[in-house]
Amino acid sequence: GQQLNQSPQSMFIQEGEDVSMNCTSSSIFNTWLWYKQDPGEGPVLLIALYKAGELTSNGRLTAQFGITRKDSFLNISASIPSDVGIYFCATLGNQGGKLIFGQGTELSVKP
Amino acid sequence: GAVVSQHPSRVICKSGTSVKIECRSLDFQATTMFWYRQFPKQSLMLMATSNEGSKATYEQGVEKDKFLINHASLTLSTLTVTSAHPEDSSFYICSGTIGGPKETQYFGPGTRLLVL
Numbered sequence: 572g573q574q575l576n577q578s579p580q581s582m583f584i585q586e587g588e589d590v591s592m593n594c595t596s597s598s599i600f601n602t603w604l605w606y607k608q609d610p611g612e613g614p615v616l617l618i619a620l621y622k623a624g625e626l627t628s629n630g631r632l633t634a635q636f637g638i639t640r641k642d643s644f645l646n647i648s649a650s651i652p653s654d655v656g657i658y659f660c661a662t663l664g665n666q667g668g669k670l671i672f673g674q675g676t677e678l679s680v681k682p
Numbered sequence: 683g684a685v686v687s688q689h690p691s692r693v694i695c696k697s698g699t700s701v702k703i704e705c706r707s708l709d710f711q712a713t714t715m716f717w718y719r720q721f722p723k724q725s726l727m728l729m730a731t732s733n734e735g736s737k738a739t740y741e742q743g744v745e746k747d748k749f750l751i752n753h754a755s756l757t758l759s760t761l762t763v764t765s766a767h768p769e770d771s772s773f774y775i776c777s778g779t780i781g782g783p784k785e786t787q788y789f790g791p792g793t794r795l796l797v798l
Contacts, residue, residue: 604786613686613775613789614726659725668714668785670777672725
C-alpha cells in the first residue's frame with residue numbers, strides 16, 4: 572500500500588542548530604503536509620504544499636515539495652527549546668481525503 | 683480559524699463501562715470528521731471516517747460495534763468506546779475537514795483514555 576518513510580526517527584540537537592528531516596515514498600502524491608505534535612496534544616499543521624517544486628516558509632520553518640512528487644523535506648533554522656515535539660509528514664491518499672502519516676521524527680533540543 | 687475541540691481531555695474508567703468522546707469544529711462546518719488512535723511513540727492510526735448524517739466508514743480491523751461513531755451535525759461527531767477494556771487505553775484524536783480540493787484536516791487536542 573501507500574507508505575511514507577520519514578527520517579530520521581529522532582534527533583537530539585543543541586539550541587541554535589538547524590534541523591532537517593524528510594519524507595519519501597515510492598508513490599506519487601499531490602499534497603505534502605507537515606504537522607507538529609506536542610506531548611499530549613493533537614497535531615498542528617505547520618506547512619501545506621500542493622505543487623511539485625513548491626518551497627514554502629513559516630517563520631523559521633521551510634518545507635519543499637519534491638520535484639518528483641515522491642518526497643518532501645522540512646527544515647527548522649536556529650532551533651529553540653519550544654521546537655521540541657514530534658514532527659509528522661503526511662499526504663492525502665487516493666481514498667476520499669484520508670491522510671497517510673509518516674512514522675514521525677522526535678526532536679529534542681538541548682538548551 | 684479552523685479550531686477543533688475534544689471533550690473530555692482525559693478520562694479514566696473501569697473495565698466494562700462505555701465512554702463517549704465528543705469532537706466539535708468550533709468555527710467551521712466539517713463536512714467530514716476522522717477518528718484516530720495513537721499509542722505512545724507511534725504515529726496516528728486512522729480508525730474511521732464519518733460524514734454528517736451517514737454511517738461511518740471503518741478501517742480494516744476496527745470493530746464498528748466496539749467504537750460507535752455518530753456524526754449528528756456538521757460541527758459534532760462522537761466516538762463511544764463500548765464495554766471498554768484495558769487494551770482500549772490510548773490517545774484518541776479527531777480531525778475535521780472543510781472539504782474541497784485541498785481537504786486540509788484540522789486536529790483536536792486529543793482525549794487520553796485509561797481503562798482500569
